[in-house]
Amino acid sequence: MPASRASVRKIAEPTVRRLSHYLRYLEAFERAGRGTVSSGELAHSGGTTSAQVRKDLSFFGSFGKRGLGYDTHELVAKLRQILGLDRAWRLVIVGAGKIGSALARHPGFRGRGFEVVGIFDADPNRVGHVLGGVAVWDVKVLESEIRHLRADIAVLAVPPEEAQTIATRLGRAGVHAILDFSTAPLEVPAGVTVRSVDLALELEVLSHALVSR
Amino acid sequence: MPASRASVRKIAEPTVRRLSHYLRYLEAFERAGRGTVSSGELAHSGGTTSAQVRKDLSFFGSFGKRGLGYDTHELVAKLRQILGLDRAWRLVIVGAGKIGSALARHPGFRGRGFEVVGIFDADPNRVGHVLGGVAVWDVKVLESEIRHLRADIAVLAVPPEEAQTIATRLGRAGVHAILDFSTAPLEVPAGVTVRSVDLALELEVLSHALVSR
DNA sequence: CCTAGATTGTGAAGGTTTTCACAAGCTCGT
DNA sequence: ACGAGCTTGTGAAAACCTTCACAATCTAGG
Structure with a gap:
């Protein structure tokens, strides 16, 4: 090679x-x-x-x-x-709601070289708990903790109205890749790559396929 | 293809x-x-x-x-x-695991015209429960119950090794659209549209973006 | 009514991705 | 060692998608 x-x-x-x-x-x-x-x-x-x-x-x-x-x-x-899979990537999940916690417990990531190293949430009831073996941090300490955890990629699973704020903070914290599950349009600084997974949109593509058969 | x-x-x-x-x-x-x-x-x-x-x-x-x-x-x-959104589509979720149940409780679908009308699982402990207001059925009765529920679209959230079997059964039950969360390659009869949401693949696209900056 | 300003609809150009087709190169059985 | 049988690598062609550019058409305001 x-x-x-x-x-x-x-x-x-x-x-x-x-x-x-x-x-x-x-x-x-x-x-x-x-x-x-x-x-x-x-x-x-x-x-x-x-x-x-x-x-x-x-x-x-x-x-x-x-x-x-x-x-x-x-x-x-x-x-x-x-x-770029000849190394392990360090992942944080922001938002420990339904999607976020399902992803945190999803075993498929680690098996493919993506290790969840931290979870963040704004709800005090969730902070301090452990999901899928990973600690849930208060989103207030997002920037410092992300640097400390040396995270490369962030999974964004927060309500749409908060997505932009978090995305901006992630960019400032040095995260250059975001997997976004919110349906809001995100504006990110240059150098940050965003991929959006929009489930409703996927269903709409299926809907169109059904009516145009 | x-x-x-x-x-x-x-x-x-x-x-x-x-x-x-x-x-x-x-x-x-x-x-x-x-x-x-x-x-x-x-x-x-x-x-x-x-x-x-x-x-x-x-x-x-x-x-x-x-x-x-x-x-x-x-x-x-x-x-x-x-x-095709000038009508309501009827959705079933197959697989009440982490992803399946997170989706079942996801409020965003109904709001956009997709109504979850049934959930199926193979685990007897989950059968009979109610998730997000919808009953969990035994996957054994998949075909008959899907016809009874008049489902249009199926969300496939089962382990990869079972995905093909379920997909085939869904096709036979008259479902023409599948949103697939398993990572297995699916072969479906003509007339069935599949959209795959592969989270590991999305992360790999991000990984590539990170190394080729 | 008439002019200024804005915006659509669309043919044509430009760019990118996919498919085609086939020479070149490799392996295996004899 | 040789020919038959596959399979790769790759220009060229085709298909597809996006951008450009501008005439046609509309509204608003005097």
Whole structure:
């Protein structure tokens, strides 16, 4: 593997999503003991085409073997590196309501390299408790505690009317990535990446699919 | 592999998402008592351009007024109709675990026209209870009860290893839309639309953004 | 009524992503 | 060692999506 790990070129978001998908399936192939995987197999699992898979991968160099496919272990390692998963990310959850606490107890994050290191809430009744093995802090100490916990990513699960305030504070506290579950439009300083998960919007996409069948 | 139904109108998915966004902001404008809204204002709220807004809307005909903008009420009604939100959709949740029960108690769905009418789980300890005002049924009676409840959309919040089985059963029970929270790849019969919400994948997109800054 | 100012609707241009098609390269059985 | 059979990598073509630019059209105010 090339030593230069900082040289990650700009990739379109749909491509990143697909890479993430490929990694998921590759890990399944790896567990199944498959030494090599072809673009066609990856495409079938991921709902795309073999040409798409090859184009996506060729963006980072050619590490497949013609006639055989891709080495499973090698490709897993390469994708982890591209996606930045060759290290553990430290996560905080802001908002210990229904969604926040469900996420805190969700076992799937740690298994994929995302460790929940802190939870924040404004409700004094929740502060001081432990959720999923992690302490709940008062949101008043957000900035200092986030720095102390060395958090990289914040999950925002607060009521919409508070989302902007918290997002701004997170930016000031040095968090550069936010996974947002509030439905409010967020304005964040440059250098902060936000991804919004809007469940009502997903349902509306389904609704549209239902009426336009 | 995207299921291309013989749809009346082909709208690209990014367009549908934007329409959904516009509707959100339009409703805010409506509450604020604004009679008309310009494409520029909608664009600003939604993080896009006025040309994009006009292109999106012009796909369905021209119902703006030059020099003035769009009639708020009229556009809200039109978007609701396009998105299929001029009716109430009946939702069932399969899986009363952490995510499933958090969603069941989530108040935001009903407010946007999605009514949770049933919950299913395999755990006998959970069956018979009431979550968010809705009864938890044994997953054994999935098919018959779904027909009885006249459910349109299913939210799939079961462990990955059971997702495929349930998805197949949902398809047989006449559900044509699934919002999937499991991380497994689903194969569904033609005519069933699936949208996957994969939280680990969203975090991986953030991870990539962090390493490629 | 008429002018100034604002905004839509849309063809065309520009850009990006996906698909196609095929030469090149690898493995395996014989 | 060789040919058959796969599979990759990649230009080129096609499809798709976004932005541009401006005529057409509206309102408001005198």
